[in-house]
Amino acid sequence: MSVKTLGQFIIEKQTDFPFSKGELSRLLADISIAAKIVNREVSKAGLVDILGETGKVNIQGERVKKLDVFANEQFIAAFKAGGEVCAIASEENDDIISINTDISKNAKYVIAIDPLDGSSNIDVNVSIGTIFSIYRRVSLKGAGVLEDFMQRGTDQVAAGYIIYGSSCMLVYTTGKGVNGFTLDPSIGEFCLSHPNIQTPKKGNVYSINEGNYLHFPDGIKKYLKFCQEEDELSNRPYSSRYIGSGVADIHRNLITGGIYIYPTTTKSPNGKLRLLYECNPLAFILEQAGGKASTGGKRIMELPITELHQRTPLFLGSSEMVDVAQDFMTKYSSDLI
Ligand code: AHM
Ligand code: MG
Numbered sequence: 652m653s654v655k656t657l658g659q660f661i662i663e664k665q666t667d668f669p670f671s672k673g674e675l676s677r678l679l680a681d682i683s684i685a686a687k688i689v690n691r692e693v694s695k696a697g698l699v700d701i702l703g704e705t706g707k708v709n710i711q712g713e714r715v716k717k718l719d720v721f722a723n724e725q726f727i728a729a730f731k732a733g734g735e736v737c738a739i740a741s742e743e744n745d746d747i748i749s750i751n752t753d754i755s756k757n758a759k760y761v762i763a764i765d766p767l768d769g770s771s772n773i774d775v776n777v778s779i780g781t782i783f784s785i786y787r788r789v790s791l792k793g794a795g796v797l798e799d800f801m802q803r804g805t806d807q808v809a810a811g812y813i814i815y816g817s818s819c820m821l822v823y824t825t826g827k828g829v830n831g832f833t834l835d836p837s838i839g840e841f842c843l844s845h846p847n848i849q850t851p852k853k854g855n856v857y858s859i860n861e862g863n864y865l866h867f868p869d870g871i872k873k874y875l876k877f878c879q880e881e882d883e884l885s886n887r888p889y890s891s892r893y894i895g896s897g898v899a900d901i902h903r904n905l906i907t908g909g910i911y912i913y914p915t916t917t918k919s920p921n922g923k924l925r926l927l928y929e930c931n932p933l934a935f936i937l938e939q940a941g942g943k944a945s946t947g948g949k950r951i952m953e954l955p956i957t958e959l960h961q962r963t964p965l966f967l968g969s970s971e972m973v974d975v976a977q978d979f980m981t982k983y984s985s986d987l988i
Pocket of ligand 2 (some may be wrong): 765768929
């Protein structure tokens with residue numbers, strides 16, 4: 652059986668971009684290397700207690716870092732060394748990190764990243780992920796600036812996620828479909844395992860933190876009751892599946908069909924998730940796979956962005972399921988959309 656590695660695939664696809672000089676390919680390669688390093692640490696996370704607790708010195712004499720801090724440092728180091736981006740925005744950093752080195756001064760791109768998403772699952776051996784979003788810079792040269800990130804999701808050049816789960820997968824799009832690669836640990840390579848992913852038009856899974864039920868808008872409360880009703884024709888009741896790691900919940904729903912919702916709540920009137928490095932990249936992937944991404948009323952990728960860590964409600968998944976959930980919002984919570 653022939654195996655296609657991520658590296659081979661990227662080189663083949665470079666011809667999709669006739670004026671490309673290989674920078675985007677190199678940036679994707681940098682991401683995959685950092686992902687392998689993070690995966691190595693994630694897979695031995697449980698050993699931290701044996702080797703030395705966070706903040707203490709381990710038996711090799713190194714300080715043990717929290718995994719999210721470690722992941723942030725690895726990705727930033729990879730981007731600085733690669734020289735393909737002139738600025739980084741990370742969930743872990745209040746401000747952008749501008750890069751102005753000799754190798755980055757002609758860089759065309761900026762990258763926004765959530766280095767380790769699913770923070771509540773990091774210490775309990777449950778799948779976590781990395782999400783990234785790449786834009787062409789709008790500033791002319793030198794170090795990147797905040798304005799480079801103030802672009803709509805529709806301006807993304809590429810986006811993807813890595814899931815550190817029962818296996819490690821990298822899924823990405825450059826706007827020409829979605830492809831998934833699984834890390835083969837025996838050869839240390841991401842191998843094409845899910846070519847041209849298409850998400851089913853509908854599924855029977857809904858993913859939402861129902862613990863917040865009392866704080867949900869009426870449209871969501873009614874939609875959840877609809878999901879739970881018996882109806883043979885539409886295969887209801889749907890199954891409820893919520894891990895609390897967005898990447899894992901959304902990856903499962905991408906493959907099997909389903910809907911993920913993080914709505915506004917009375918406690919978080921703008922929702923919880925961040926537009927730049929969580930919602931936009933996931934929206935780009937879902938749309939490229941034939942799904943939909945909305946705020947419950949508006950398309951995520953068309954939202955204007957004015958703040959780096961801006962939040963938005965998110966309805967993401969199989970197109971027909973997102974449509975139905977939006978109908979409930981229009982009918983019962985039109986003031987919120
Ligand atoms: P994080 O970036 O702090 O990890 O937050 C994002 C995560 C998503 O991955 C997940 O779907 C959601 O927040 C879970 O939030 P909650 O615990 O409120 O349900
Ligand atoms: Mg996050």
